[in-house]
Amino acid sequence: MPPKIVPKIVFDNVTRRFDLKDNAFIALDRLSLDIADGEFVTVVGPSGCGKSTALNIAAGLLKPSEGTVLVDGKAVEGPGPERGMIFQQYALFPWLTVRQNVEFGLRIKGEGAARRRQIAERFIDLVGLGDFADALPKTLSGGMKQRCAIARAYAVDPSILLMDEPFGALDALTRVQLQDQLLDTWSRERRTVMFITHDVDEAVYLANRVIVMAARPGRLKEIIEVGLPYPRTEEIRLSAAFMSIRNRVWQAVYHQ
Amino acid sequence: MSGSKTTGSSGGPPEGSGVDYSGLALNLCGLVAGIAIWWVLTAGGAVGLPPPPQVASRFADLIANGQLATDIMSSLARVLTGFLLGVILAIPVGFVMGWYKVARSLIEPYLQFFRMIPPLAIIPLAIVTMGIDETPKIFVIFLASFLASVVATYQGVISVDKTMINAARVLGAGDLTIFLRVIIPASTPFILVGVRIGLGSAWATLVAAELIAAQTGLGFRMQQAQLYYDLPTIFVSLITIGILGLAMDRILLVIERRLTVWQERV
Numbered sequence: 421m422p423p424k425i426v427p428k429i430v431f432d433n434v435t436r437r438f439d440l441k442d443n444a445f446i447a448l449d450r451l452s453l454d455i456a457d458g459e460f461v462t463v464v465g466p467s468g469c470g471k472s473t474a475l476n477i478a479a480g481l482l483k484p485s486e487g488t489v490l491v492d493g494k495a496v497e498g499p500g501p502e503r504g505m506i507f508q509q510y511a512l513f514p515w516l517t518v519r520q521n522v523e524f525g526l527r528i529k530g531e532g533a534a535r536r537r538q539i540a541e542r543f544i545d546l547v548g549l550g551d552f553a554d555a556l557p558k559t560l561s562g563g564m565k566q567r568c569a570i571a572r573a574y575a576v577d578p579s580i581l582l583m584d585e586p587f588g589a590l591d592a593l594t595r596v597q598l599q600d601q602l603l604d605t606w607s608r609e610r611r612t613v614m615f616i617t618h619d620v621d622e623a624v625y626l627a628n629r630v631i632v633m634a635a636r637p638g639r640l641k642e643i644i645e646v647g648l649p650y651p652r653t654e655e656i657r658l659s660a661a662f663m664s665i666r667n668r669v670w671q672a673v674y675h676q
Numbered sequence: 677m678s679g680s681k682t683t684g685s686s687g688g689p690p691e692g693s694g695v696d697y698s699g700l701a702l703n704l705c706g707l708v709a710g711i712a713i714w715w716v717l718t719a720g721g722a723v724g725l726p727p728p729p730q731v732a733s734r735f736a737d738l739i740a741n742g743q744l745a746t747d748i749m750s751s752l753a754r755v756l757t758g759f760l761l762g763v764i765l766a767i768p769v770g771f772v773m774g775w776y777k778v779a780r781s782l783i784e785p786y787l788q789f790f791r792m793i794p795p796l797a798i799i800p801l802a803i804v805t806m807g808i809d810e811t812p813k814i815f816v817i818f819l820a821s822f823l824a825s826v827v828a829t830y831q832g833v834i835s836v837d838k839t840m841i842n843a844a845r846v847l848g849a850g851d852l853t854i855f856l857r858v859i860i861p862a863s864t865p866f867i868l869v870g871v872r873i874g875l876g877s878a879w880a881t882l883v884a885a886e887l888i889a890a891q892t893g894l895g896f897r898m899q900q901a902q903l904y905y906d907l908p909t910i911f912v913s914l915i916t917i918g919i920l921g922l923a924m925d926r927i928l929l930v931i932e933r934r935l936t937v938w939q940e941r942v
């Protein structure tokens with residue numbers, strides 16, 4: 421009998437309300453979505469459509485009002501080391517050096533000093549911050565900060581990466597570089613990635629599937645298969661096929 | 677008032693790295709000019725104030741007979757005791773208030789209320805209930821520095837970036853780790869600002885308290901001098917109070933800078 425394929429992440433009828441003074445506001449309305457193991461999914465939609473809400477629920481930072489999120493078939497109860505998260509504002513600990521930031525999760529895991537250092541070294545090199553291991557975050561550019569945050573998340577070896585507009589605050593050139601680096605690591609280590617962005621090009625360039633959401637109430641609107649081969653290259657980025665998918669996503673996002 | 681305002685840096689070059697020599701030179705010029713004006717104004721005895729040489733010679737006398745040292749010692753002992761007790765209590769209380777909403781709601785009304793009472797106004801009550809020895813003065817200093825530091829600490833705790841706390845959570849941190857490794861370092865800059873304000877207000881309060889009720893100290897000396905129309909001694913006391921206040925503030929500023937080098941300064 422073939423093994424039953426359990427999706428890595430399952431959003432099962434997830435609703436989230438926020439209680440405001442007079443009425444309950446529905447930030448996310450009955451989201452159902454399966455994400456396969458090793459899949460790269462991007463989420464786009466107008467601001468306020470519940471993207472961050474959905475991601476935070478999957479991270480275990482926010483409780484759903486109704487429904488559940490399952491990771492590896494088990495209901496999410498809170499944050500866990502198998503789900504790493506990257507934030508738009510980097511969220512580095514500014515009083516720690518790059519190395520100490522990357523070691524933060526390892527220290528919590530109880531890894532010894534030597535092993536911590538070894539693992540941190542590896543991921544700092546992976547994101548190309550080798551020369552800045554002992555620098556404080558304030559001395560780094562935005563792109564370097566985000567690379568440090570990525571190394572910090574990788575270090576605890578999560579099987580899922582939840583990324584909330586991670587490149588949103590960066591300039592276009594840096595963004596493209598980090599996109600390629602992210603895809604490069606992803607294609608080698610095959611983590612499951614759920615990546616929020618407001619940039620349609622970015623959504624298409626990175627993803628196996630683009631999840632388009634709509635606002636008021638925040639809900640799933642359309643799922644678009646990208647179907648372009650990996651590795652994604654500049655050639656693909658400039659191809660007609662890319663353009664036509666990009667246009668479909670654009671239509672879905674902006675003509676709701 | 678002791679100098680708790682930032683001086684010298686306003687209007688200077690935007691990057692504060694290295695020593696700003698031209699600024700320092702200007703500071704010095706201003707100082708010399710001030711003393712010159714003081715001298716000119718008082719030379720003929722027109723304003724009724726003592727000229728600089730007279731104050732300088734009184735300074736020398738009071739240093740020589742050891743009275744200045746004694747006064748400084750007793751004032752500093754009081755201010756440091758009260759200040760340290762205040763800060764040591766304020767930091768845990770501030771953390772508890774920032775961390776537990778219940779504690780905040782319970783304590784905050786008292787803080788807001790006592791903050792509106794000038795610490796000096798507590799003196800009569802303190803003397804009646806605690807006697808006339810050191811205790812009431814130290815208590816008032818304690819109160820002044822406690823109130824300033826506690827508010828800063830809890831403001832620091834509640835303004836820690838939520839995303840940073842979430843980042844720690846997803847890396848596996850529990851409440852205790854978040855408290856020790858995120859909340860404490862992240863609120864340190866706020867706490868240090870509060871501590872500095874606390875010291876400024878402790879110093880101001882102390883000197884005033886000594887004017888009212890003391891047998892030693894810089895404030896007491898001034899009060900005695902007032903009885904004998906001894907203007908040079910009043911000047912000596914005022915200048916000493918200002919210099920000591922400024923020195924303590926600068927020391928704390930250096931400590932603050934050391935502990936918060938990681939901060940992005942804009």
Ligand SMILES: Nc1ncnc2c1ncn2[C@@H]1O[C@H](COP(=O)(O)OP(=O)(O)O)[C@@H](O)[C@H]1O
Binds near residue numbers: 465467470471472
């Ligand atoms: N803690 C909260 N309290 C009240 N409303 C919230 C809260 N968090 C998010 N919202 C609201 O929920 C909606 C969805 O937010 P969010 O998931 O952050 O949107 P997105 O990330 O797609 O821009 C928004 O309208 C937002 O104002």
Ligand SMILES: [Mg+2]
Binds near residue numbers: 471
């Ligand atoms: Mg968002």
